[in-house]
Amino acid sequence: MTWRTELERTAAALRRASGAAEHAEGLLAQAESRLAATDTAARRRALAEQLRTAAATAATGWLGEELASIPSGTPVWPDEPREGAVRIGTAELEDEPAFPALVDLLGGGHLVCDGDAADPRVAGMLQSLLVRLVAAHPGLEVSLVDGVTLGQVFAPATALVDAGMAEPVATDHLGLAKVLTDAEKRLTEIRDIAARGQSIANRPYHLIVIAGLPPQVGKTVRERIAALAHAGPAARCHLVICGWRTAIRTEPLPAIEHATHLSCREAAMPSGAPSPARLGTLPLPIVLDPVPPPSQTRTVFDARAAQRREAETLTVGDLVPDPLWADSSRNGLSTVIGRDAGGDVTVSFDDATPHWLIGGRTGGGKTVFLLDVLYGLATRYSPEELELYLLDFKEGVSFTEFTPSAIDESWIPHVRAVGVESDREYGVAVLSSLRGELSRRAGMMKRAGATRLARLRELRPEVPLPRIVAVVDEFHVLFSGNDRLARQAVAHLEELARKGRSYGVHLVLASQTISGIEALYSKKDSIFGQFPLRVALPGAKHLLDDDNDAAAGLSVGQAHVNDSGGIKGRGRTCAFPDASSAEDLLAELRHTLWERRESDVEPVVFRGFDEQHLTGDPTFAALQPNPLPKALLGRAVDVGVTTVGYSFDRSPGRHLAVLGTSAVAADILAAAAISLGRQHEPGSVEFHLAATAAGVEDVAEATVESLKAQGHKVRLLEPGSILTTERETPTYLVWFGADGADGKASALKRLLLQGPADGIHLIGWWRGARRFLDDIGGSSNREHCAGVVALNIAANDLGAVTGNPNHGWESRSNRCLVIDRHAGAETLAVPYVRPGRLDEYQEAGR
Numbered sequence: 001m002t003w004r005t006e007l008e009r010t011a012a013a014l015r016r017a018s019g020a021a022e023h024a025e026g027l028l029a030q031a032e033s034r035l036a037a038t039d040t041a042a043r044r045r046a047l048a049e050q051l052r053t054a055a056a057t058a059a060t061g062w063l064g065e066e067l068a069s070i071p072s073g074t075p076v077w078p079d080e081p082r083e084g085a086v087r088i089g090t091a092e093l094e095d096e097p098a099f100p101a102l103v104d105l106l107g108g109g110h111l112v113c114d115g116d117a118a119d120p121r122v123a124g125m126l127q128s129l130l131v132r133l134v135a136a137h138p139g140l141e142v143s144l145v146d147g148v149t150l151g152q153v154f155a156p157a158t159a160l161v162d163a164g165m166a167e168p169v170a171t172d173h174l175g176l177a178k179v180l181t182d183a184e185k186r187l188t189e190i191r192d193i194a195a196r197g198q199s200i201a202n203r204p205y206h207l208i209v210i211a212g213l214p215p216q217v218g219k220t221v222r223e224r225i226a227a228l229a230h231a232g233p234a235a236r237c238h239l240v241i242c243g244w245r246t247a248i249r250t251e252p253l254p255a256i257e258h259a260t261h262l263s264c265r266e267a268a269m270p271s272g273a274p275s276p277a278r279l280g281t282l283p284l285p286i287v288l289d290p291v292p293p294p295s296q297t298r299t300v301f302d303a304r305a306a307q308r309r310e311a312e313t314l315t316v317g318d319l320v321p322d323p324l325w326a327d328s329s330r331n332g333l334s335t336v337i338g339r340d341a342g343g344d345v346t347v348s349f350d351d352a353t354p355h356w357l358i359g360g361r362t363g364g365g366k367t368v369f370l371l372d373v374l375y376g377l378a379t380r381y382s383p384e385e386l387e388l389y390l391l392d393f394k395e396g397v398s399f400t401e402f403t404p405s406a407i408d409e410s411w412i413p414h415v416r417a418v419g420v421e422s423d424r425e426y427g428v429a430v431l432s433s434l435r436g437e438l439s440r441r442a443g444m445m446k447r448a449g450a451t452r453l454a455r456l457r458e459l460r461p462e463v464p465l466p467r468i469v470a471v472v473d474e475f476h477v478l479f480s481g482n483d484r485l486a487r488q489a490v491a492h493l494e495e496l497a498r499k500g501r502s503y504g505v506h507l508v509l510a511s512q513t514i515s516g517i518e519a520l521y522s523k524k525d526s527i528f529g530q531f532p533l534r535v536a537l538p539g540a541k542h543l544l545d546d547d548n549d550a551a552a553g554l555s556v557g558q559a560h561v562n563d564s565g566g567i568k569g570r571g572r573t574c575a576f577p578d579a580s581s582a583e584d585l586l587a588e589l590r591h592t593l594w595e596r597r598e599s600d601v602e603p604v605v606f607r608g609f610d611e612q613h614l615t616g617d618p619t620f621a622a623l624q625p626n627p628l629p630k631a632l633l634g635r636a637v638d639v640g641v642t643t644v645g646y647s648f649d650r651s652p653g654r655h656l657a658v659l660g661t662s663a664v665a666a667d668i669l670a671a672a673a674i675s676l677g678r679q680h681e682p683g684s685v686e687f688h689l690a691a692t693a694a695g696v697e698d699v700a701e702a703t704v705e706s707l708k709a710q711g712h713k714v715r716l717l718e719p720g721s722i723l724t725t726e727r728e729t730p731t732y733l734v735w736f737g738a739d740g741a742d743g744k745a746s747a748l749k750r751l752l753l754q755g756p757a758d759g760i761h762l763i764g765w766w767r768g769a770r771r772f773l774d775d776i777g778g779s780s781n782r783e784h785c786a787g788v789v790a791l792n793i794a795a796n797d798l799g800a801v802t803g804n805p806n807h808g809w810e811s812r813s814n815r816c817l818v819i820d821r822h823a824g825a826e827t828l829a830v831p832y833v834r835p836g837r838l839d840e841y842q843e844a845g846r
């Protein structure tokens with residue numbers, strides 16, 4: 001072989017190997033120009049020197065220097081290197097080391113060697129190659145196969161396995177098959193991403209190192225390896241295949257594309273020494289890199305593993321941006337939630353992912369994930385940019401930390417309403433109010449001529465138009481039962497899911513499962529099709545596509561985030577921080593946000609099973625004498641938990657009947673009387689109380705005391721005189737137990753008919769709805785009592801009382817239905833009771 005040919009080949013090999021094409025071309029040109037010289041030995045040395053210099057540029061530091069010469073303590077690289085070449089040994093010229101032998105691996109092609117790790121030279125080369133690549137590539141993911149030394153050659157890589165950078169070494173054909181299956185899956189996913197025009201440049205390299213093929217490997221597996229080699233480089237998958245030689249049955253080997261071939265198995269030299277290794281067409285022999293110093297291997301692997309763990313672990317503190325509230329929600333909202341090998345994983349509410357579905361078993365981390373998201377958003381966006389509605393249908397305290405408490409007066413200023421152990425009506429009320437907001441925004445957009453929220457915000461800068469995020473934890477409860485409420489919830493949800501995107505109203509539904517919700521059967525696809533962002537937590541079912549098993553191996557603290565409705569290959573698995581273990585930090589953060597608030601309006605908190613007390617209602621505290629007094633009866637099950645009242649004016653029928661056997665009725669009467677007392681000047685009105693029902697003495701007595709304390713004249717009436725007592729001044733007759741009308745049905749009718757005109761109103765408790773109807777003279781007289789508070793009475797009895805059979809009223813503890821026939825209003829409410837009375841009543845089974 002002439003020097004010229006040798007030179008050309010050598011430079012070409014270097015060019016191929018290093019990818020430093022321009023540099024090698026330069027070398028070639030220079031060398032050619034000097035070919036005329038006569039001193040061959042000198043030329044060879046000069047050539048070797050030039051190639052050494054070229055290689056030093058093509059592969060530096062961890063990738064190119066002799067490992068033994070790299071000082072201990074040299075850090076692993078923090079960023080991906082640009083060069084793809086890596087050293088595997090040294091080319092020798094006349095038995096002297098001439099220049100490093102490089103192969104173009106990650107970002108280039110593959111390395112195929114006919115020898116396997118049973119040859120110590122190959123074992124040494126593999127170990128040093130792994131150290132180099134792990135030290136140089138922070139994002140590298142590795143699959144290791146060793147069918148010849150039972151994993152011995154990769155023993156030092158345990159640290160990589162522990163850090164999740166590598167799978168445990170596969171040592172048999174089944175293990176190899178799994179490696180290939182996983183690689184094929186990954187390849188398809190990455191190819192899909194690239195096919196959609198998205199960049200795959202931030203995806204980690206996947207390196208498969210086969211130290212030797214397990215004995216049982218046949219044609220099919222070899223063909224799979226060849227196919228992977230064919231498609232791999234385009235999907236950042238590269239192979240190092242050792243022991244790639246014709247099998248015993250002399251099957252021809254499939255060709256491995258994009259490969260540099262390393263040959264170690266030519267016949268032994270006459271001296272008995274193994275033949276030297278050869279790399280590709282490079283005419284010089286190669287001495288493969290030896291086993292690196294064990295301490296170096298350990299240090300590199302440990303450092304990389306530690307760095308990887310740290311890089312993938314986001315702390316709660318990392319969720320918080322600096323500065324706070326700096327982002328605009330004009331085009332959407334987003335927050336970082338975790339990290340994977342590709343960097344930060346963010347989740348967004350925008351045109352592409354307007355609504356989210358989150359799934360995971362109990363204890364799978366849903367609440368923690370939601371807290372992470374909510375703190376992330378509340379720190380990025382000010383309350384002018386973001387409003388939050390939080391509903392929790394399970395027994396627990398998920399969102400209470402966002403609201404003021406006896407221990408901590410602060411709250412998250414973005415939060416408008418929080419439902420804790422909410423009941424379904426409250427959930428429906430929140431959805432209904434959000435739907436109202438959709439309509440309001442739709443109207444504004446139409447009038448302003450805008451088609452997008454962002455545009456409307458530009459046109460109407462004076463109108464606050466924050467994006468709204470409504471979170472519903474355990475949302476399946478809302479739709480359980482397939483009843484009227486479930487149907488209402490479905491209707492609201494459908495509308496919000498469909499239109500929310502345009503108007504900046506976003507939903508997050510979290511549950512253990514999205515299947516099995518009867519009320520949603522026919523609408524499932526149309527509704528959940530609007531929820532492209534899927535977050536699968538451990539135990540999530542039916543959240544991702546059927547053929548997508550990405551959530552199968554998740555452990556608590558990990559989430560699989562898919563932004564394409566669960567389609568395979570579109571997700572990222574990341575660890576998210578544990579907000580439940582950062583109470584102090586979050587409390588401090590809450591305080592900081594609270595102190596920055598511009599409004600003192602606290603979030604409305606609805607606790608489904610809490611008692612409501614008249615004295616705890618700010619509306620009661622603010623009452624003043626006024627010409628249109630209103631009896632306060634309870635708090636509505638609506639978003640604002642507004643006070644429900646019934647007003648007494650002089651028009652006919654302004655009386656109030658509380659119906660049902662529940663002793664809560666007595667408390668409602670008491671609350672009505674006491675609140676009315678506040679709205680009259682003492683002396684301008686009298687209160688006549690009659691306590692004819694058993695067990696109401698305490699309540700009646702307390703009511704008398706309260707009214708007297710307000711300065712009112714109060715009379716206690718005895719049976720027989722309740723309806724016949726003369727009343728010359730405006731009077732409220734508060735009657736605990738009006739069933740039977742004191743035996744004077746006609747007097748009752750007269751009072752109902754004529755009373756209001758004289759300022760005389762009845763507030764009465766009837767235990768039986770039918771009895772009440774009889775007492776007032778039948779259904780034709782129902783107009784004579786326009787106010788009804790239904791407690792535990794049957795829906796058809798209530799229908800008979802009001803003449804409206806369609807109330808759909810289902811009585812239950814701690815709820816009442818307040819009906820004002822004149823106003824055409826029916827309001828579900830939590831009635832006022834005296835503190836602790838609900839427990840007493842429940843214990844007594846009433």
Ligand SMILES: Nc1ncnc2c1ncn2[C@@H]1O[C@H](COP(=O)(O)OP(=O)(O)OP(=O)(O)O)[C@@H](O)[C@H]1O
Nearest residue numbers: 361362363364365366367368556557576577578580
């Ligand atoms: N990111 C995380 N890192 C570490 N531990 C976590 C993480 N997320 C959750 N956990 C642990 O799991 C526990 C349960 O989490 P969480 O309360 O969020 O579950 P959940 O799905 O809401 O359960 P449930 O529905 O029963 O309330 C937490 O108390 C915490 O100890």
